[in-house]
Amino acid sequence: SIGWEFPTHVPFDATKDYILGFTRLWNQPALSCFQDVFTRSSEFITTLMTSHFGQFKNLEKHATSVVHAELEKRKVETTKALTKMLKLEVDPVFTQNTELMQSERIHWLQQFYNAQYPVNAPMSVNARTDVYRKHADYDALSVMADVRAYFQVAHKRLIDYVPLTVEHTLNQTLAGALQRSLFKSFLEHDGSGTDQDTMAALLIEDPVIAKRRVFLQDRKKRLLLIKERLDLFGQALED
Numbered sequence: 001s002i003g004w005e006f007p008t009h010v011p012f013d014a015t016k017d018y019i020l021g022f023t024r025l026w027n028q029p030a031l032s033c034f035q036d037v038f039t040r041s042s043e044f045i046t047t048l049m050t051s052h053f054g055q056f057k058n059l060e061k062h063a064t065s066v067v068h069a070e071l072e073k074r075k076v077e078t079t080k081a082l083t084k085m086l087k088l089e090v091d092p093v094f095t096q097n098t099e100l101m102q103s104e105r106i107h108w109l110q111q112f113y114n115a116q117y118p119v120n121a122p123m124s125v126n127a128r129t130d131v132y133r134k135h136a137d138y139d140a141l142s143v144m145a146d147v148r149a150y151f152q153v154a155h156k157r158l159i160d161y162v163p164l165t166v167e168h169t170l171n172q173t174l175a176g177a178l179q180r181s182l183f184k185s186f187l188e189h190d191g192s193g194t195d196q197d198t199m200a201a202l203l204i205e206d207p208v209i210a211k212r213r214v215f216l217q218d219r220k221k222r223l224l225l226i227k228e229r230l231d232l233f234g235q236a237l238e239d
Contacts, residue, residue: 011143016093018147023089023154030162034082037166038075045071055209059202066185070177078169085165095153104149112141 045067053060095101106125113119113132123131132138186199 015143015146015150018143019093019150019154020090022151023093026089026158027083027086030082030086030158031079033162034078034166034170038071038078038170041170042068042071055206056203057206058204062185062202063182066181067178070174070181074170074174074177077173078166081165081169082162085161089154089158093150095150097153101149101153104152105145108148109141109145112144116141 046064049060049064049067053063106129109132110128113135116137117135119128119131132141135141186202188198
């Protein structure tokens with residue numbers, strides 16, 4: 001029968017079965033690609049959190065929990081978006097890029113036919129097609145050419161749609177959501193104190209860093225005192 005998804009093609013069901021044989025395999029690598037992107041993004045953001053808030057451990061812990069919660073939301077949404085997009089490659093089998101489809105079909109029909117029956121004499125596309133039709137295995141070669149041509153069309157759109165979906169649903173959405181979530185979280189508290197108390201608690205400095213700063217400040221004072229006395233000593237010698 002002739003399917004509306006793939007007009008003028010007979011038998012459609014046979015071609016569809018072969019096409020689904022490879023389009024159904026695209027889910028796992030596409031989702032694995034997203035998981036790699038998500039993992040690297042999470043690690044990079046965690047590094048930024050430590051770099052910007054590491055001096056204040058309570059603030060770092062608070063901000064990290066908010067960011068990770070937002071990351072998980074975006075992960076769920078992006079997985080859903082990718083899954084929905086990948087279903088488009090399963091049903092229906094369809095393309096409006098007929099020019100590329102026909103070009104690829106002619107190319108691969110020629111490749112498959114020449115592998116079986118080498119043709120050395122130059123001839124037009126129409127003449128070559130007439131020659132192909134005379135062979136008993138033309139239908140089989142035609143199905144193979146259609147399947148390979150569809151692969152060429154479908155995979156080219158997929159390799160763009162996967163990163164675009166991740167960029168739009170994860171990266172761009174996360175960039176705006178993080179700022180809103182962080183500001184909102186800073187204004188919330190457990191009721192045990194005021195907003196000022198909450199912010200003060202978040203800005204308690206890491207004891208190790210605070211101790212180190214006091215040590216360095218004391219050392220700086222002593223070095224300045226030594227320098228001052230050396231300067232006075234130098235002046236006395238000159239006098």
